[in-house]
Amino acid sequence: MHASSRTGPPGTYDVLVVGGGVIGLVTAWRAAQRGLRTAVADPAPGGGAALVAAGMLAAVTELHYGEQELLALNLASARRYPAFTAELEEASGQETGYRACGTLAVALDADDRAHLRDLHALQLRCGLDAQWLTGRECRRLEPMLAPCVRGGLRVDGDHQTDPRRLAAALLTACERAGVALHRAAAARILLDGDRAAGAELADGERILAGQTVLAAGSRSGRIAGPPDEVLPPVRPVKGQTLRLRVPEAYRPFLSRTVRAVVRGGHVYLVPRENGELVVGATTEELGWDTTVTAGGVYELLRDAHELVPGLTELPLVETSAGLRPGSPDNAPLLGPTALPGLHLATGHYRNGVLLTPLTGDVMAEVLTTGRLPEEARPFSPRRFTEPAEPAPAPPSSFRSSPHDRQ
Numbered sequence: 445m446h447a448s449s450r451t452g453p454p455g456t457y458d459v460l461v462v463g464g465g466v467i468g469l470v471t472a473w474r475a476a477q478r479g480l481r482t483a484v485a486d487p488a489p490g491g492g493a494a495l496v497a498a499g500m501l502a503a504v505t506e507l508h509y510g511e512q513e514l515l516a517l518n519l520a521s522a523r524r525y526p527a528f529t530a531e532l533e534e535a536s537g538q539e540t541g542y543r544a545c546g547t548l549a550v551a552l553d554a555d556d557r558a559h560l561r562d563l564h565a566l567q568l569r570c571g572l573d574a575q576w577l578t579g580r581e582c583r584r585l586e587p588m589l590a591p592c593v594r595g596g597l598r599v600d601g602d603h604q605t606d607p608r609r610l611a612a613a614l615l616t617a618c619e620r621a622g623v624a625l626h627r628a629a630a631a632r633i634l635l636d637g638d639r640a641a642g643a644e645l646a647d648g649e650r651i652l653a654g655q656t657v658l659a660a661g662s663r664s665g666r667i668a669g670p671p672d673e674v675l676p677p678v679r680p681v682k683g684q685t686l687r688l689r690v691p692e693a694y695r696p697f698l699s700r701t702v703r704a705v706v707r708g709g710h711v712y713l714v715p716r717e718n719g720e721l722v723v724g725a726t727t728e729e730l731g732w733d734t735t736v737t738a739g740g741v742y743e744l745l746r747d748a749h750e751l752v753p754g755l756t757e758l759p760l761v762e763t764s765a766g767l768r769p770g771s772p773d774n775a776p777l778l779g780p781t782a783l784p785g786l787h788l789a790t791g792h793y794r795n796g797v798l799l800t801p802l803t804g805d806v807m808a809e810v811l812t813t814g815r816l817p818e819e820a821r822p823f824s825p826r827r828f829t830e831p832a833e834p835a836p837a838p839p840s841s842f843r844s845s846p847h848d849r850q
């Protein structure tokens with residue numbers, strides 16, 4: 445499909461994006477830049493899970509076994525961040541808080557150390573840059589760390605941005621690029637024969653569009669209209685975060701993101717240049733609940749205090765909870781669905797902020813050309829709806845290797 449001119453009947457667009465979080469906004473901004481008449485439907489655009497997120501760009505430190513394809517996507521997006529930030533800041537006239545500060549992942553006891561050693565081995569096998577440090581070397585880098593730190597991984601390529609400023613800048617960039625903002629929730633996807641044709645909003649307005657992108661985070665699977673098998677299998681995964689303030693006199697309190705696994709839970713401290721210190725995050729499978737709980741706040745502060753004892757002296761200025769859009773394989777769903785005219789940009793789970801630049805590029809490409817870029821093909825929504833191609837049979841000499849049973 446070719447980009448059309450910016451004229452057309454009112455309420456009719458080339459592209460309607462359902463959801464105005466960072467993923468929906470970056471999709472709309474990039475689509476509008478390519479000349480597509482674009483609208484966003486969201487009661488509060490610029491909101492969503494990013495308002496709670498800490499903004500780590502942690503492709504290397506959040507690597508997991510079996511997620512090498514996702515790693516490639518995450519790294520591709522991380523590489524785009526500097527140029528993306530410069531372009532977005534220019535387009536919006538707003539700063540986004542991108543900070544190339546690196547990350548230090550530390551171990552507090554022998555179990556944590558073993559876990560971190562495993563992660564390091566996996567990182568090296570994947571060709572990633574991560575350096576093992578002794579506890580003393582960790583404390584030399586970050587003097588506020590607890591004396592009991594047993595070692596750590598220095599990852600100079602895992603940076604941060606400020607998701608709240610990112611969302612605000614994307615909203616302004618969308619407005620400046622001519623994206624129409626419909627400040628109401630989408631109640632259902634409209635169908636025209638066998639095609640998606642836009643959405644009806646909660647206030648009754650009907651927005652017609654040649655292509656519709658469902659980018660409503662964890663709520664993307666709940667919208668009426670499309671057949672059930674087309675809707676994304678996303679679920680809400682609650683995360684609670686805290687915001688502390690580092691007074692001028694204590695700065696720099698931490699110079700980079702510091703993280704650890706404590707009692708099996710991840711805790712991370714993300715220091716901003718403006719003195720904000722974000723502590724995250726819980727991971728809770730509790731449906732749609734977004735209550736900030738005493739237990740969540742207690743556990744985050746307890747674990748963060750073990751890591752950096754001086755942190756309890758800082759003012760606690762905010763507690764918040766949001767919902768990550770989890771998918772069955774922890775990876776996003778990007779591109780066309782089996783319903784013509786309906787695309788997905790959701791399921792980013794722990795990597796929504798990290799994957800924002802790449803998602804914008806991928807979705808703009810598919811919306812203008814109909815083709816999903818090569819790097820995004822493993823993340824097509826169709827991986828959950830179409831049977832996988834059978835794997836080729838291994839050579840006979842491999843069939844009964846003793847390693848298969850280990």
Ligand code: GLY
Nearest residue numbers: 683724725794795
């Ligand atoms: N990527 C950090 C989190 O989801 O908590």
